[in-house]
Every structure is written in structure tokens, then in C-alpha cells.
Amino acid sequence: xxxxxxxxxxxxDPDCGEDGGADPEEFMAFDKEISEAGIxxxxxxxxxxxxxxxxxxxxxxxxxxxxxxxxxxxxxxxSYVIDVAxxxxxxxxxKKSPAAKAGHIEIRPVADx
Amino acid sequence: MDPDPDAAARVLSAIGEEDxxxxxxxxxxxxxxxxxxxxxxHDAVLRAVETWSGRGVPERPQAWLMATAKNRAIDLIRxxxxxxxxxxxxxxxxxxxxxxxxDHAERLGEEMDAADLPDERLGLxxxxxxPTLRExxxxxxxxxxxxxxxxxxxxxxxxxxxxxxxxxIVRAKQRxxxxxxxxxxxxxxxxxxxxxxxxxVLYLIFTQGINATAGPEHTxxxxxxxxxxxxxxxxxxxxxxxxxxxxxxxxLLTRARETARVTPDGRPVPLAEQDRSLWxxxxxxxxxxxxxVAAGExxxxxxxxxxxxxxxxxxxxxxxxxxxxxxxVLYRMLSGLDPSPxxxxxxxxxxxxxxxxxxxxxxxxxxxxxxxxxxxxxFHIARAITLDELGRTAEAEDAYAAGLECPGNDAESEYxxxxxxxxxx
Numbered sequence: 001x002x003x004x005x006x007x008x009x010x011x012x013d014p015d016c017g018e019d020g021g022a023d024p025e026e027f028m029a030f031d032k033e034i035s036e037a038g039i040x041x042x043x044x045x046x047x048x049x050x051x052x053x054x055x056x057x058x059x060x061x062x063x064x065x066x067x068x069x070x071x072x073x074x075x076x077x078x079s080y081v082i083d084v085a086x087x088x089x090x091x092x093x094x095k096k097s098p099a100a101k102a103g104h105i106e107i108r109p110v111a112d113x
Numbered sequence: 114m115d116p117d118p119d120a121a122a123r124v125l126s127a128i129g130e131e132d133x134x135x136x137x138x139x140x141x142x143x144x145x146x147x148x149x150x151x152x153x154x155h156d157a158v159l160r161a162v163e164t165w166s167g168r169g170v171p172e173r174p175q176a177w178l179m180a181t182a183k184n185r186a187i188d189l190i191r192x193x194x195x196x197x198x199x200x201x202x203x204x205x206x207x208x209x210x211x212x213x214x215x216d217h218a219e220r221l222g223e224e225m226d227a228a229d230l231p232d233e234r235l236g237l238x239x240x241x242x243x244p245t246l247r248e249x250x251x252x253x254x255x256x257x258x259x260x261x262x263x264x265x266x267x268x269x270x271x272x273x274x275x276x277x278x279x280x281x282i283v284r285a286k287q288r289x290x291x292x293x294x295x296x297x298x299x300x301x302x303x304x305x306x307x308x309x310x311x312x313x314v315l316y317l318i319f320t321q322g323i324n325a326t327a328g329p330e331h332t333x334x335x336x337x338x339x340x341x342x343x344x345x346x347x348x349x350x351x352x353x354x355x356x357x358x359x360x361x362x363x364x365l366l367t368r369a370r371e372t373a374r375v376t377p378d379g380r381p382v383p384l385a386e387q388d389r390s391l392w393x394x395x396x397x398x399x400x401x402x403x404x405x406v407a408a409g410e411x412x413x414x415x416x417x418x419x420x421x422x423x424x425x426x427x428x429x430x431x432x433x434x435x436x437x438x439x440x441x442v443l444y445r446m447l448s449g450l451d452p453s454p455x456x457x458x459x460x461x462x463x464x465x466x467x468x469x470x471x472x473x474x475x476x477x478x479x480x481x482x483x484x485x486x487x488x489x490x491x492f493h494i495a496r497a498i499t500l501d502e503l504g505r506t507a508e509a510e511d512a513y514a515a516g517l518e519c520p521g522n523d524a525e526s527e528y529x530x531x532x533x534x535x536x537x538x
Contacts, residue, residue: 086293086295
């Protein structure tokens, strides 16, 4: 089964590396561990939500706006897509990630189309 | 072809309810698909009706059904692309050998002896009560696949429409499939972490049976019976787990009072007024025996403590003989271990029995802002009884009236109304 581990952060929390924020070393160590386990099949790390650009609206009138977006305080900071036997294994990896302490991790099964 | 219902019944009686549950659990675990397992077993029973009526019941009907259902499942997978991918992941097809289906089934059946019919029901307990499932889903999955109740029976137990229950089961099965919830028993180091979740589901099934939150009857015996049966099964698999035995003791000791806790016309009888000669001494003996052992073990938790409290009640020949001091000690242990508003309420009631109604009243007043208790009938009844003992009759009547506003069944409502009438005399 493939799962996306969505590493969620909150805009009001200190950034990674800042005082009180998550320790980048921990993220690097986790990245090394999960990569060496040979289960990672995809993923990405994102710049902060302040650099996000939104495109919304339908028809001819689409609206382009730039972050930060005041109305949402949670954002996806990055993701791993992993291929493991079952949800229990995915949960075990999520628990190991420093992102679970810094913010939270949402696990989503990848749809099998 | 529609089977002759009598013939189908004979097939099922040849294997028995227990074996049917084992077959289903084995197929579900093997193919990791509830729908496929049910369909395959259903078809195998139909085939048995045809075949056995001619050739007679085979020597090992369970093995015959298992082999036939397994082959049927594989056929079903082959005719469905999505399921073929699923099968490829499971890598079980290579166990098949060439040959006519029936011959193959027979041969496999001959090769399997009773010991080969794997008992996967313990693993199914854990799958059905996986923490990623919603609580209502866990309850219905356990009843549907480990108790073997039909969807209509489960729906009746919860007083909801069969169609609604059907949707809930479909949703729960989808969640297991799409979330990738594992089948089979967890690893030994994980089993201890997950067991409280399983035990809790069984407890919830029992309480649904004992205290129907809506509808006309105060008790619904079938769900209690099922909860006890399932807990016995669990204890059989995991005899070393203290809390599983603690729960079994609690259920038996509670069940022992069943006849006394309602009048023949269905009205609830409070503990103080129950005819204790109606308590089931056999269940009490078994429950007390389990508690005596479990309570001394390091694994004793909330269910074992509750069972110990129930055992103290059972031990008192009359209400006046109850060892409330010990019960208060146990409720305080329970408050430390597993605090909840309901435990706090019971602690206040026990305190009242030890130290008098003033002490109970001040403890109850401290709880009077808890939103859960304000919606909980026993809280208002406890207040009413305590206020009445203190001579504050008008307030007692108000407390009963507040209880009537809370959710509950009709028999309880009648009981409360009768108490209000008593107060006015």
C-alpha cells in the first residue's frame, strides 16, 4: 500500500531552525533513515506558505493571490510517499518523524486508480 | 439457484456456528477482503447443499467448505481486474493445482485435517477494533464478523434501521480496505498496546445491551450474551492478559444481577431494592473467582478494578452489608487510573454511603457543572436521592425532573416519574 505522509505545520509556530522550532538535524537524520529503509517512492519539501500563490475562481475570472494567507493557519510543509505493507507501518514511520512533534502528520492512502 | 432453506440449514448444522465463524475468519484473513470472504463462503454453502444431498456429508465438512470457498474466492478474483491485482499482492494463487474444481476442492479437503482449519479469529478481533476505525464501526464489525450476527440483528440491537446499519458496515469495510488496516494478530510487543482497544469494544457491546439509550425496553439480553461469549473467546486466546479476564469477570458479575435489575414488566430496580436471591450464584462464583486472581496481578487495570467493585456488591447478602469503605477505596483507585465524570459520580455515591448524605451532596455539587453528567440520568437520580435524604424534597423533585429531560429509555422514565409521585405523597 502506498501512503502519503503529509508533514503539516502551523503558521504561528516558529520555523524550522529558529528558537523553539524543530531541529533541522533531526529532519536530516529522519530523512536518511526513511530513505535507507527503501520504502520512499516519492515526496517533496516545500518552501513556506508565504511564498505560495493561489489561483482560484472559475470561468473567465480567475484570481491570483500571493501568500501568506491569513485564513488558513495550517499548511503542508512537505511529504513522503511510502510503499509499506499496511497502515500500522505507515503510522510507525509517522511516529518516528520529528514533524509529528513540531506539528502533525496526516497519513493519506494513495488512491488506487 | 435458490437453495432449499432446510437443506442449507442442514449444511450449517453439520458444521455449527462456531466453525462457520472460524471459516469466515480464516477466509477474511487469507484474502484480506470481507466482501470476498462472505461471498465465497456463501457460495460454498450453496454448493454443499447441491453436492452433499447427493453424495452425503463429507467426513470433514469444514475442510470441504474451506477448500471450496477458497477456490470460489480465487475464481471471483480472476473475474475482477481490481481483485486480480489484489490477489497478485497476496501471492496465494500458486497454491492451486490444475484439475477439476470439485476434485480439487475434495482433494484439498482430504488433505486438510481439522487442525489445518486455522483459527484466525483473534487476529480478526484486532483488525475489527483497529484504532483508525471509528468506535461505532468497531462495534458493528465485531458483531457482524466475530459474533456472526446478521446485519438486521445488529441493527435491531442498536435500534436503528437495517439500511442504515448496512451503510455503516459498508463504510467500515471500505475503511479497512482503503486504509490498509492489517489482518492477523499484531506482533507480541504491539499486542499489549492494542488489547485495551479490543477490550473496550467488547465492553461497549455489553453496555449497549444493558442500558439501551432509547426505545421501550430497559435491557436487551442478546448483546450482553454476545459480549460475554466474545470476551470468553478472547480470554481463551489470551489467558495471560489480566484485563481481558478482568472484563470477563465484570460482565459476568453484572450479568448475574440481570433478573433482579428489572421487574417482569420491564421497570429498572435500583441496586438497593433488588431481590438478591434472584442474583445468579453460578455467574457470581465464576466472576468472583476470576477477579480474585486478576486483582493481584500487575496487569490489573480499570476493568479489573470495576470487576472487584462488582464482586464486593455480589458478596453482600443485603444492601446494608455492602463494604462501602472498600468500594470507595477502589473507586478512588479507578479515578486515579482512568478518571471520568461517571467514575467521579460513583465515587461521590460511595462516599455518601461511607460518610453520609452531606458528604455526598458536596461531592455531587462539585460535579454539577460537568456537561456530560448534566446529560446523564444517573447523576440527576443520585442528586435527587441525596437531596431527599437531606429533607430537601422540593429540590429532589427538581432533580428527578432534570433527569427526565436527559436521554434514556421509556422504562427508566416511568421509574423516575414514579419516584416523583412518591415524593409528593
